[in-house]
Amino acid sequence: MLPFNVKLSQIASVGVNGLGIEPTAKMISDLALLYEKEELLPTIAKEQTPSGIRSRIALVSSDSQYRLLLGVDSFLFTLNAIDYSGSNINETGEFTEKAIPVFTKILQHFDLKANRMGIVTEGVISELAGEQLEGLSEKLFNAPAFFKTLHPFEWDWRLVSLLDREFGGKTEPTNNIVILKRRKIQLQRNGETQPDQLDSILVNLDININPDNTMPRFSYEDVEKYFSTAAKWIDTLSNEMNDFLFADKNKLEQAGE
Numbered sequence: 024m025l026p027f028n029v030k031l032s033q034i035a036s037v038g039v040n041g042l043g044i045e046p047t048a049k050m051i052s053d054l055a056l057l058y059e060k061e062e063l064l065p066t067i068a069k070e071q072t073p074s075g076i077r078s079r080i081a082l083v084s085s086d087s088q089y090r091l092l093l094g095v096d097s098f099l100f101t102l103n104a105i106d107y108s109g110s111n112i113n114e115t116g117e118f119t120e121k122a123i124p125v126f127t128k129i130l131q132h133f134d135l136k137a138n139r140m141g142i143v144t145e146g147v148i149s150e151l152a153g154e155q156l157e158g159l160s161e162k163l164f165n166a167p168a169f170f171k172t173l174h175p176f177e178w179d180w181r182l183v184s185l186l187d188r189e190f191g192g193k194t195e196p197t198n199n200i201v202i203l204k205r206r207k208i209q210l211q212r213n214g215e216t217q218p219d220q221l222d223s224i225l226v227n228l229d230i231n232i233n234p235d236n237t238m239p240r241f242s243y244e245d246v247e248k249y250f251s252t253a254a255k256w257i258d259t260l261s262n263e264m265n266d267f268l269f270a271d272k273n274k275l276e277q278a279g280e
Contacts, residue, residue, distance in 0.1 A: 024258065025226060025265045027146030029210060030109030033102045035122040036231070037130070037246060038139030040239070044093050046080045057128055058082050063091060070094050091125055097139075100125050107210060115144060115254040123250050127243045136239035137246060141231025142253045144261070147208065149223040156205065156222060159268060163203070176222070178205045185233065188256065191248030199256075200229040201264060228264070230256050 044050065051065045058065075061084075068081035072095050082091040088111055092099045100122045105111050112118070119142070130137070151159075157174045160166070164178065180203040188197045204225040209218040230253055241249070 025146065025261045026148060026269070027226070028108065028149040028223075029104070029147040030112035031104055031145040031147060032109075032143075033112060033115065033118040034141075034143040034145075035100045035119065035126070035250060036097050036139075036141045036143075037126055037137040037241075038097045038232075038234070039130075039135050039137050040096065041093050041098065041135075042095050044080060044133065046078050051080060053132075054080060054082060057132055058091075058125075061089075061125060063089065063125075068092055072096075089121070091129075093129070098126065098129060109146070115142075115257050119250040119254045123247045126246050126250075130243040130246065137241040138237050138239045139232045139234055140241065140246060140249045140253070141229065142250065142257055143227065143229045143231075144257055145228075146226050147210075147221075147223050148226060149208075149210070149221040151222075151224070153222075156224075159203075159224070160205070162268070176205070176207070180204075188230075188252075190252040191245055193245065193248075196233040196235075198229070198231050198233055199260065200227070200231075201260065202227040202229075226264075228257055228260050230260065 046067050054065045063082035063084055065080055065082050068079050070077050070079045070092065077095060079095070080093045082093075083089065086105060088103055088105045090099075090101045090103065092101075102112055102118050102121070129135075160175060160178055161171075163180045164170075166175075181201070183198055183200045186197055186199055187194050202225075206223060206225055207220055208223050208225070209220050232249075
């Protein structure tokens with residue numbers, strides 16, 4: 024797995040027609056009862072849509088780590104870091120086990136089918152020596168001589184590949200996305216008043232069903248099968264990126280054991 028020093032978030036999404044789920048008093052009351060067991064409390068959220076900012080319903084845990092946004096064309100379930108390192112964010116499979124019943128309830132309640140599903144994990148790799156950071160840019164980019172002499176302190180790297188994936192007897196084309204960004208970011212350590220400025224790699228891993236087919240076709244059973252399997256896909260992608268980026272470092276660590 025990629026050696027995240029800070030785990031930022033895990034996100035699961037289902038594409039739906041949620042336009043009719045407006046933040047009325049009755050809707051908010053119904054959803055409060057629906058998610059009473061999960062201890063998700065409804066609130067009003069703002070969503071940026073192509074037609075402008077709209078008021079939507081979000082359901083949030085009391086500690087703010089879990090959030091379900093009922094958007095116009097998708098439902099987003101997010102686990103956010105609540106401390107410096109993201110210690111509340113664990114295995115991907117643990118997150119999807121939490122997401123599945125959340126999506127099942129909302130799809131059954133409104134009798135909806137999804138047209139798309141996706142899973143994202145985001146983190147920060149910050150504890151790298153200068154030569155390791157320079158080595159990454161040399162590995163990722165065939166840069167012109169100028170940037171080989173003067174190593175860039177910021178860069179963006181993004182790859183997307185299309186792959187047919189199977190889940191629960193269905194086969195769907197999926198976008199498989201890796202985004203790496205080198206940035207200086209500020210992170211506030213627990214108990215400290217001043218944030219640290221860290222030379223870091225921001226990582227985004229994303230596997231989602233290709234959006235070309237907009238037909239609502241995935242039942243809540245399909246959603247369960249997708250997310251049960253997608254956790255393994257994300258973990259495999261993370262392992263492959265770790266082997267690619269840090270093969271030399273990993274060999275040295277294994278040799279020292």
